[in-house]
Amino acid sequence: MMSDVVARTVMERCDILARYSEDTDCLTRRFATVPMRQVNDVVAAWMLAAGMTVHRDHIGNIIGRYEAQEADARTMLFGSHLDTVCAAGKYDGILGVLVPLACVERLHEQGRRLPFAIEILGFADEEGVRYHTAYLGSQAVAGTFDSAALQFTDDDGISMAEAIRLFGGQPDPVLLQTARWQRDGLLGYCEVHIEQGPVLEAQDLPVGVVSSISGQHRYMLHFSGQAGHAGTVPMNMRHDALCAASEYILSVESLARKTAGLVATVGKLQVLPGASNVIPGHVSASLDVRHQDDMVLARACADLREQALKVGLERGIAVDWQLVQQDKTIFCAPHLSSFVARAIEAEGLPVYTLASGAGHDAVVLSDLTDVAMLFVRCKGGISHHADESVRTEDVAVSIRVVERFLDHLCSMGG
Ligand SMILES: [Zn+2]
Incomplete structure (x- = not known):
């Protein structure tokens, strides 16, 4: 042909x-x-x-x-x-x-x-x-x-x-x-x-x-805890920012899995100070959330924000949530x-x-x-x-x- x-x-x-x-x-x-x-x-x-x-x-x-x-x-x-x-x-x-x-x-x-x-x-x-x-x-x-x-x-x-x-x-x-x-x-x-x-x-x-x-929303999350010596700070006295971020990331996956059509991704992490013998004091994480229904997307993002604050509260970690980009569904x-x-x-x-x-x-x-x-x-x-x-x-x-x-x-x- x-x-x-x-x-x-x-x-x-x-x-x-x-x-x-x-x-x-x-x-x-x-x-x-x-x-x-x-x-x-x-x-x-x-x-x-x-x-x-x-x-x-x-x-x-x-x-x-x-x-x-x-x-x-x-x-x-x-x-x-x-x-x-x-x-x-x-x-x-x-x-x-x-x-x-x-x-x-x-x-x-x-x-x-x-x-x-x-x-x-x-x-x-x-x-x-x-x-x-x-x-x-x-x-x-x-x-x-x-x-x-x-x-x-x-x-x-x-x-x-x-x-x-x-x-x-x-x-x-x-x-x-x-x-x-x-x-x-x-x-x-x-x-x-x-x-x-x-x-x-x-x-x-x-x-x-x-x-x-x-539509898609992009956020940056900052988890601020307390850095410390990996050998001397007991487990029950830690404010490990990476442990908080990890718990949060799995909850993002879980919400996206149970919400039809929702996709949510944490694709970038920065861990500070970033040494093998130091408890992570600060983590920055990107969050990308998408859905073809703007209402569902907005609700999911509100839930994800609440969840981040909840994880922070339970672990004594300050959480800062910043909107980077917001596009409506066309x-x-x-x-x-x-x-x-x-x-x-x-x-x-x-x-x-x-x-x-x-x-x-x-x-x-x-x-x-x-x-x-x-x-x-x-x-x-x-x-x-x-x-x-x-x-x-x-x-x-x-x-x-x-x-x-x-x-x-x-x-x-x-
Ligand atoms: Zn292209």
Whole structure:
């Protein structure tokens, strides 16, 4: 089938883009770095060859536009991010640019224009590795970029403003907002992304429709007890901050296990003073809590806070609870999702709908326009790792689904 050939090209392009890395032995491509510029140049060349006009905005997004039949038509946005985490896989984000690009290439080959324009956005930053602020690229497009971030510095002391300048943009709050789209001109935003979880593989399905992107709360907890000599302080006189944190972490797991759909993770611990012969006096712990129902999420977080204070009280440990980040659940637009679902059905596949537990650019774009997402199965649910893997056949399905999605949009008159 034609789409198999096209899918092989997409896979080869993923391999090509994976060569542009800050590290020689693994794939790392952070915001506004030299490899990011190289990837932008390569993608821009592919976009131009597909009959698109291409420009780069000030934050560093690469944007290709395929014009409509009529000049004043509305625009359907596609896209995802071209930056990666450290030691990343080849498909996270990248597929969301290359799959719709493959569809535009086929339109161009057929000399076909649609009743609406298509724009493909390759976002400059979603992972937030360099400045610990995710979604810089999509925020510029959605008009929610906070220019206070321009003062942030990376590990080498380079400010974001300087990084943008070196990358060829102007770090001017007004110019950065020129990337902003106006709601009226848009039909919506559709993002193709690897699932990053094991559900589609367990269902034996190549693709799935995303219903919502789960809300998430992130906290930092500080347990402050009393450091002391590991040999001289009797067990019944200790205020061991790590023992308190450990008891608490197991209670987090227990609450998440008995609450349907809730996931809660303590992924980072700092133990002080951190010596084998000293009772831990202080522990900092991260807490990440997610659920697709904001009410359930809020209740769970309130319970988890109460539990932390209770453990502290019982053990004579002071507990400080700080909110770091709070994102609401966003819902994909039913009409766009139904076009995705019908496209999957037309492929002779069952329509499987799932919530995304991971955040995506679609979260930010949902402030601007209606959004839809198509998930592609990935091997073992593994992502953010060199073992990240997708099948060529599944990519072929995703290409055909996006083509049919475009046909449905056409039949709705754009
Ligand atoms: Zn991603």
